[in-house]
Amino acid sequence: xxxxxxxxxxxxxxxxxxxxxxxxxxxxxxxxxxxxxxxxxxxxxxxxxxxxxxxxxxxxxxxxxxxxxxxxxxxxxxxxxxxxxxxxxxxxxxxxxxxxxxxxxxxxxxxxxxxxxxxxxxxxxxxxxxxxxxxxxxxxxxxxxxxxxxxxxxxxxxxxxxxxxxxxxxxxxxxxxxxxxxxxxxxxxxxxxxxxxxxxxxxxxxxxxxxxxxxxxxxxxxxxxxxxxxxxxxxxxxxxxxxxxxxxxxxxxxxxxxxxxxxxxxxxxxxxxxxxxxxxxxxxxxxxxxxxxxxxxxxxxxxxx
Amino acid sequence: xxxxxxxxxxxxxxxxxxxxxxxxxxxxxxxxxxxxxxxxxxxxxxxxxxxxxxxxxxxxxxxxxxxxxxxxxxxxxxxxxxxxxxxxxxxxxxxxxxxxxxxxxxxxxxxxxxxxxxxxxxxxxxxxxxxxxxxxxxxxxxxxxxxxxxxxxxxxxxxxxxxxxxxxxxxxxxxxxxxxxxxxxxxxxxxxx
Numbered sequence: 001x002x003x004x005x006x007x008x009x010x011x012x013x014x015x016x017x018x019x020x021x022x023x024x025x026x027x028x029x030x031x032x033x034x035x036x037x038x039x040x041x042x043x044x045x046x047x048x049x050x051x052x053x054x055x056x057x058x059x060x061x062x063x064x065x066x067x068x069x070x071x072x073x074x075x076x077x078x079x080x081x082x083x084x085x086x087x088x089x090x091x092x093x094x095x096x097x098x099x100x101x102x103x104x105x106x107x108x109x110x111x112x113x114x115x116x117x118x119x120x121x122x123x124x125x126x127x128x129x130x131x132x133x134x135x136x137x138x139x140x141x142x143x144x145x146x147x148x149x150x151x152x153x154x155x156x157x158x159x160x161x162x163x164x165x166x167x168x169x170x171x172x173x174x175x176x177x178x179x180x181x182x183x184x185x186x187x188x189x190x191x192x193x194x195x196x197x198x199x200x201x202x203x204x205x206x207x208x209x210x211x212x213x214x215x216x217x218x219x220x221x222x223x224x225x226x227x228x229x230x231x232x233x234x235x236x237x238x239x240x241x242x243x244x245x246x247x248x249x250x251x252x253x254x255x256x257x258x259x260x261x262x263x264x265x266x267x268x269x270x271x272x273x274x275x276x277x278x279x280x281x282x283x284x285x286x287x288x289x290x291x292x293x294x295x296x297x298x299x300x301x302x303x304x305x
Numbered sequence: 306x307x308x309x310x311x312x313x314x315x316x317x318x319x320x321x322x323x324x325x326x327x328x329x330x331x332x333x334x335x336x337x338x339x340x341x342x343x344x345x346x347x348x349x350x351x352x353x354x355x356x357x358x359x360x361x362x363x364x365x366x367x368x369x370x371x372x373x374x375x376x377x378x379x380x381x382x383x384x385x386x387x388x389x390x391x392x393x394x395x396x397x398x399x400x401x402x403x404x405x406x407x408x409x410x411x412x413x414x415x416x417x418x419x420x421x422x423x424x425x426x427x428x429x430x431x432x433x434x435x436x437x438x439x440x441x442x443x444x445x446x447x448x449x450x451x452x453x454x455x456x457x458x459x460x461x462x463x464x465x466x467x468x469x470x471x472x473x474x475x476x477x478x479x480x481x482x483x484x485x486x487x488x489x490x491x492x493x494x495x496x497x498x
Contacts, residue, residue, distance in 0.1 A: 087444075087448070128438070129434075129437045129440070129441035130434035130435070130438050133434050133437030133438075134430075134434060137433060296448075297445050297448050297449070298444030298445040298447065298448040298449075299441055299444075301437040301440070301441060302440070
């Protein structure tokens, strides 16, 4: 009895240890937390140096050519079919931009001994199925057969980069971002102009109100004298102005208070607004990335080793 | 009296407004179905375009498999002859189309199975790449069929919902037929290396 129990326990532990079977929903996607991390390597199958190199190359590929990649290396996946898994990933995350669909998903499952390079609809011209197959047969297969996972993935991405670099129709997001930033700048300037216009208009309205003569109903009142008193306890400055109408010589006193502590608010709001606008283009290293909603029609190639 | 006329007019305008809304939505969804159908046909055409190349490559290594090769060519020419009016896909037409394409799939499957017996052919780079293209095309066919079925489903739900069903009946929007799942015939030919 005890023996069966211990055997059962051993089996259970063994299963728990080797149970790195991922589903589409529980596969970690580090890119979402940090947009410099394209590689999902939850089982540490790839060395950290390899992951760094891959991230660097794939990052370059996205900025230069707008090709967004999700690369995953795992021990095993649910179902064991890397193509189906990649399609499900593509459907879930929408790798690649929505307009261009230049997304790329590369998956290697070492225990299933299967791999897939899946190309987004917009990449099918740059990386036709036959080319993907060629890359797999020549760059990946020899290394995979030796169990050299690092070499296989490095070779594959290096080869893919060559094809992507060679396609002049793939333009990077860098250009688009620039356009975005100038657009944002124009919007900001326009808003600024509107704000200034509003303030000028308010001041003008205020002046007009002050120049209104209640006697002859004309806007002919002019300030002739005035004095200011300060109340530091209340924090106000009181203006006592005398206005006389140039038309009918009617005089009136206008009394208004000014808060000593205000006055800075307008500038502060403007500063915050400007900051939020220009802050967007700035720090890009540690923010999470987002996938653009690209679609996959089933292009690419798969294989087993 | 005038109040009654007013309310009748209001009811009429409201109904017309609703109708045009329903009508436009149905037209839109019907267009999407037609577009998805065009995608499906494109992918099948893509497969048909690959076949001559594949047949020629295999012929160079396995000339005496002429029967299998001939079967592929015949199935292909039969399938490409079927044309379907995308705005009016009848269940019979779709079944015919599906049967013809299914035959192509089966013939191709046999061809690939036979090619396993020729190591030289298997080692041929061009053949391997053609095979990859074929596999990719089968995947694309499956995906485009899935999207077509999705669009049909959405359209059918719209057509059958109340009160849309009344307007659909008046304007002649009919339920459309999705692809039926086939018992293995439409599955990509499994190739072991």
